[in-house]
Amino acid sequence: MPCPALPEGFDFTDPDLLHHRVPLPEFAELRAAEPVRWIPQRANIAGFQDEGYWAVTRHADVRYVSTHPEIYSSTLNTAIIRFNEHMERGSIDAQRLILLNMDPPEHTRVRQIVQRGFTPRAIRALEERLRDRAEAIVANARAHSGPFDFVTEVACELPLQAIAELIGIPQDDRVKIFEWSNKMIAYDDPEYAITEQVGAESAAELIAYAMGMAAERKQCPAHDIVSTLVAAEDEGNLNSDEFGFFVLMLSVAGNETTRNAITHGMHAFLTHPEQWELYKRERPSTAAEEIVRWATPVNAFQRTATQDTELGGKHIKKGDRVGIFYASANHDPEVFENPDVFDVMRDPNPHLGFGGGGPHYCLGKSLAVLEIDLIFNAIADAMPGLTLTGDPRRLRSAWINGVKELQVTAG
DSSP, X not given: OOOOXXXXXXXXXXXXHHHHOOOXXXXXXXXXXOSEEEEEOOTTTTSSSSSEEEEEOSHHHHHHHXXXXXXXXXXXXXXXXOOOTXXXXXXXXXXXXSGGGOOTTHHHHHHHHHGGGGSHHHHHHHHHHHHHHHHXXXXXXXXXXXXXXXXXXXXXXXXXXXXXXXXXXXXXXXXXXXXXHHHHHOTTOGGGTOOHHHHHHHHHHHHHXXXXXXXXXXXXXXXXXXXXXXXXXXXXXXXXXXXXXXXXXXHIIIIIHHHHHHHHHHHHHHHSHHHHHHHHHHOOTTHHHHHHHHHOSBOEEXXXXXXXXXXXXXXXXXXXXXXXXXXXXXXXXXTSSSTTSOOTTOOSOOOOTTOSXXXXXXXXXXXXXXXXXXXXXXXXXXXXXXXXXXOOXXXXXXXXXXXXXXXXXXX
């Protein structure tokens, strides 16, 4: 099969592209004809001193890269596939302190500590409180007499409140987390007028806030996850810096991604009314996983080759960046029957919306699935007639499949 004829200069990380759509047709072309393809970029356009990256589009190849950290590193260039062109190398290197950008064995050490907060027991302990919160969020939204923004009134609230519950942040402070995390990831969107400097300052404020929490718990431990993670460093716990960077990652990984999954899921239901009727009637346990597959909130991350290697018939050189495109993998017809169909009864559903497996598989998957289940059950109970009143306004981003606004009415 001939190589796909993508338009000259086509780049899957172009923020203008994701501002308008996920490039599913182009992904399909690559999967069929050239599943690993070199995508040239102008030098330093993505913040890296190179001239492009390899786009990996098949489900099997994305899984392979994800599960072989000894060949494909998260640390060398971080997992973020594209920064602003003004990003300085020192700022990129500083992000190696975030769990997302670590490789084993350091990643293994830190993850073994933080996963104490995400045990099945810990998640079950949150369920009733989060169910009450989901119902209250939807009840407040239902009180609107006219159209309202689903993102701010519904989708963002439960993830923020869940994080606050999980790590003991006062609920009144969740607005700070929302604002800081928005600023950290919105540097590509001109509407927000966020510079790299503002994003860095927001990250510093969030880290300082978390480090303050850690310091307080060391002086006066409580029965919460913060105390569990930081109270006794000599017993294998996190130091204050590590806890600060953990909260920073959680504010994006546990807030932005789940919020966007919920928003895309609501939009999918309202543009596939037969699925919404089915969901309201059956409440299938499979729905949350299909929502995440369909939404794929993180379009792509990257790895960097630690050695010369081969993937999909292509020779990858040591130091080359490799983009793993989860949105493409989640529409691979070799894995999913009718992948372009939104089907809340889909089972099995081996999607990669929580990562491709391996050391960086999503730590908070169980919490995210619980939040999605709770919020859509609450919506189906209290706002079954929810309707769209406008098209979604998408985030301009190189790697996040985000929605800034979705106008709806309670019906």
